[in-house]
Amino acid sequence: MKILIVGNGGREHAIAWKLSHSPQVQQIFCTPGNGGTATQAKCQNIPIPVTDFPALKQLIADQNISLVVVGPEVPLALGITDYLKQPNLKIFGPIKAGAILEASKSWAKDFMAEANIPTAKSATFTNAETAKEYITEIPIVVKADGLAAGKGVTVATTIEMAHNAIDAIFQGEFDENHQSVVIEEFLIGQEISVLALTDGLTIRPLLPAQDHKAVGEGDTGPNTGGMGAYTPTPIISPELMADIQRKVLEPTLTNLQKRGIDYRGVVYAGLMISPTGEPKVLEFNCRFGDPETQPILSLLETPLEELLLACCEQRLAELPPINWKSGVAVSVVLASAGYPEAYEKGKVISGIEKAEATGATIFHAGTKLHTQNLITDGGRVLGVTAVGANFIEAKVKAYAAVDCIKFEGIYYRRDIGSRVFGNSEFINPQ
Ligand code: AMP
Ligand code: GLY
Secondary structure, X not given: OEEEEEEOOHHHHHHHHHHHOOOOOOEEEEEEOOHHHXXXXXXXXXXXXXXXXXXXXXXXXHHOOOEEEEOOXXXXXXXXHHHHOOOOOEEEXXXXXXXXXXXOHHHHHHHHHHHOOOXXXXXXXOOHHHHHHHOOOOOEEEEEOOOXXXXXXXXXXXXXXXXXXXXXXXXXXXXXXXXXXEEEEOOOOEEEEEEEEEOOOOEEEOOOEEEOOEEEOOOEEEEOOOOEEEEOXXXXXXXXXXXXXXXXXXXXXXXXXXXXXXXXXXXXXXXXEOOOOOEEEEEEEOOOOOOOHHHHHHHEOOOHHHHHHHHHOOOHHHOOOOOEOOOEEEEEEEEEOOOOOOOOOOOEOEOHHHHHHOOOEEEEOOEEEEOOEEEEOOOEEEEEEEEEOOHHHHHHHHHHHXXXXXXXXXXXXXXXXXXXXOOOOOOOOO
């Protein structure tokens, strides 16, 4: 089987890595891919941007590709699945009408209200002044309605901060098409990521994960795409998972069906679990999470292509239960100094082989090969991922591998996983 993976992040490297281990998979094309997929077994990078649909279609025809896996949300929201559709081609990732679950927060809020899916109270405004008048208490959450690469949400702790966030959205800071803002009740609790596979008929969760979104230790500072993740998270008991299936995942699928949306791909529910154990949806994503996919696929034993094809061919209900390695996987993101704001690129990366020799898997995100060197090429550079028999073991192994890697301006959080054991549980890599 020949596969095309669209995207260039750590998530896409993890997907390529997992697929490359399967005897069924002959060749993998990554468009555009990164420095990791460039050297991954069976993989080849082709420099086609994720939104150049005609060039992707041509590549699929030229190479006789039979499965396309779409990594990021932007091409999904632009309708890549609709565009590439043709007989005998399987495309993992929802059609445009389904990707709106992530692409419009106001749409997702209406969808949740209709299906009685638990979520924060909210209101949507198309005018800055009315939005500001609505805010009477803090903290409050201000969300740009459309895609904003994880940067469109402000948890405002003062009224002024909320007003500034609203102004920024209407002044087009994220996207000049952002015509509306969602103002949402602030929720407290533990944030978790439940990624589920669906073929439009059945929905099956993967292992629950937790992601550290804030750039700074102690979950401080601005939000990023994610600075580290681990799975399974001990805060999700089997009972809570069953509750999430019943209150969130099943009603999501049922409402997609009711709206006539044939959704085949990942439904990613970002959830806040209240101190009393009630799940509420913070957001939906229409794709695998990044960096959650790195630890999740590190524990997956079932061949990934079997799951992806079952989703595309509406056979998910026929598959046996998904097999997982026992233990825990932890992934620590190594970023470029300055991320999520401005950062420099082109720094030479060393120590990957030494890090791999510890037994960890190094997923590349913002890297590229330049002459003989591997250099930084993005904000999130690498995802150092280790599997251990328990949480502590996985975390110690991951940080031991992190210690081996060097590049100018390297930045990472030393407290990935601290929520599991409390904030005193810092690992000092020195
Ligand atoms: P979102 O893109 O909607 O998931 O928001 C990005 C991040 O903002 C989330 O991962 C949470 O950390 C935070 N957040 C979003 N909505 C809320 C909320 N209602 N209450 C508290 N924090 C939130
Ligand atoms: N890690 C958060 C995301 O993938 O959206």
